[in-house]
Amino acid sequence: AQSVTQLGSHVSVSEGALVLLRCNYSSSVPPYLFWYVQYPNQGLQLLLKYTSAATLVKGINGFEAEFKKSETSFHLTKPSAHMSDAAEYFCAVETGANNLFFGTGTRLTVIP
């Protein structure tokens, strides 16, 4: 079965600092992996997705993620945090046609 694990339910960074949100996956087949962001009282929005075309995936709002098969990881990074990045972030893996298994989420706080 395919699944993802997000390490750290809360991450705090200073404005301008590096953002690193961790996600590890478990899959017996090459996975399709996703990062979603959820702002307060809203639904989820797609940040980026990995579909085997390239291991470094660039998404919206300056975020990117690197697929590392040797580490079974798909960590999300952003070089410089903005206050507007404060949100909850979910890693997900596609388990079947259009169905996603979500991680438990990481809440990002940006300190001014």
Next chain:
Amino acid sequence: NAGVTQTPKFQVLKTGQSMTLQCAQDMNHEYMSWYRQDPGMGLRLIHYSVGAGITDQGEVPNGYNVSRSTTEDFPLRLLSAAPSQTSVYFCASSYDRDSLSSYNSPLHFGNGTRLTVT
């Protein structure tokens, strides 16, 4: 375009009551799904549909029914609400019925329905 519209935004039910959560999309998407979001558990798939007249169970289907009589609508029914169904419910849709790996096929989410069962 309105995208994915969920109604109501908030609902309080008593144990044993029934209700229907509405979901409509105006993007002619084949695929639609329902997730519930609980603290510390992420989102879990309840039911999904790959087209009108076709539905299937997800990870946590018990206590919920769905139907897909039109492409646009995908209502979620709670026949006898229980406190364990207190959650935030999200409807999502996608153009491609086969895979989210398609470039033009992200999953579009509604803004959620917050349900409390007392």
